[in-house]
Amino acid sequence: MRRATSMLKLAPPWLVRFSSVSASSLVDEFTKFCYQRDLPRAMKAMEAMQRNRLWADAITYSELIKCCLVRGGIEQGRLVHEHVFSNGYEPKTFLINTLLNMYVKFGLLDEAQKLFDEMPDRNVVSWTTMISAYSNSSLNHMALEFLILMLREGVRPNMFTYSSVLRDCNGLLNLRQLHASLMKVGLESDVFVRSALIDTYSKFGEQQDALNVFNEMVTGDLVVWNSIIGGLAQNSDGDEALHLYKRMKRAGFAADQSTLTSVLRACTGLALLELGRQVHVHVLKFDQDLILNNALLDMYCKCGSLEDANLVFTRTMADKDVISWSTMIAGLAQNGFSTDALKLFESMKLRGPKPNYITVLGVLFACSHAGLVNDGWYYFQSMKELFGIDPGREHYGCIIDLLGRAGKLDEAVKLIHEMKHEPDAVTWRILLGACRVHKNVDLAIYAAKEILKLDPTDAGTYILLSNIYANTQKWEDVAEVRRSMRARGVKKEPGCSWIEVSKQVHAFILGDNSHPRIEDIKREISRVIQRLVSVGYVPDTNFVLQDLEGEQMEDSLQYHSEKLAIVFGLMSLPKEKTIRIRKNLRICGDCHLFAKLVAQLENRVIVIRDPIRYHHFQEGVCSCGDYW
């Protein structure tokens, strides 16, 4: 009796309680605690059940495992695992799947794999859980391998499996095969599968396929719309992305953070500042969303409105990550505000996140832009030591630009040959830009030939090369270049400039007279040129190394697309409004001079974004420092 009493004293209170209840009420108590999400009591009850060789039903355990995931930890999860396999109890596949999912959610792939290997019967859920786990861990080859093994075992994939595995495709062929096989079993109408298909086709740059999948949709949801809008925006088809955004709204869907991020990206690509500002109003609903705010910040930077970007960065954004800082630093540098970019980088080092690969690119770009050769070299040579980042091809590109800008062309070539990475077309184009500024024809020919070896479709480089040969009267070489262009089907892209006026985008294309006010614009250009000539403007017809990408000598200099757009801006926008233009080709020397003088004479601010650089013209100077 004394012994029994002492045992009771030693035993924890819950054991005393359960020792007095029947087996079925023990399980009932456990079930109750599981559904009440009372994890500590459920765990104690489970221990008592184990002592008494009692088990509950699989759904109750699955509730307990959910509770471990939300409120507990892996230790409790492992105890559940141990219990459901104890004393010869054989858990159903459903329950093992739940445990499998638990290990995956805790990030314990090895343990999940071990359990999966030991499973007597694996069903589609078991396989899909593993496929999804590998897919989320970026082990795409494993996910695909599992799909093959699953098919070999005769387990048929369902919509869950396909929507997981689609993003693991290692090639377009693979994607088309999966697309065909899911169509055979009629799974293409599932919204998850459809959005995964759209997303994956977009990632491979197959926009038409993505659009086909989208257009076959009868009923879809917001994510499907977001997939197609996002895919188009990421593949530089901003116009189509914005068109579908309007359709989405007409179809009755309200934009969420993901939609607005993609819409902002489309505005960024098209330099549509006014539309971007309208989108900003909707962004205010999601003011804590970091990704969306970063996209907003980038939109203002790339649309050339650094005032707005600064306001977003300093006032709106409570949380900032390395992307926010990098965006702002690169934005300042690209728009010609190098000193501000470097100051911001200093404050990032003091109170911001750790800089990454892209942050350093922005910093080097700022140094190059401001001609800070020593600072650029310092950051380049110490980036590994200071920030733990190995210089990549792009960092070398900035330094080649830095040397080129400073006129150190020989050193730039030496660096290209010394760098660890194989130079690509971009590397050689940077050198070519320096040759243009410093009028080094021989080196320009060398760089142009290197570009064409790597990118035989680059129309601008063919034309540049042909112009150089024409200028030095090497007619056979001119003919050879033209032959190569024809043979490869390379065509000169006409110069095009876009300007946003009263919520409408006006496009001006060289040689195209379809704009309703084209005659007025041409008359106004003549008047403006007359005024400019009176203050000393002489049209610059030296195109040989001026015009990199194509608005040609034989075309009328006077009607280059950016001149049409600038003058249309003067005619249509109030005096205090900045004239903002986006171009598809690099700005030519004459248009650059024209813009500087117009800005001065008409007391206007003009911002032109070409494919590579930004030009802020104000009071007769350009933020690019005449280097582009």
Add this chain to the structure above:
DNA sequence: TTAGGGTTAG
């Protein structure tokens, strides 16, 4: 019990 969409450079 298993699934899909958004941000910095080039």
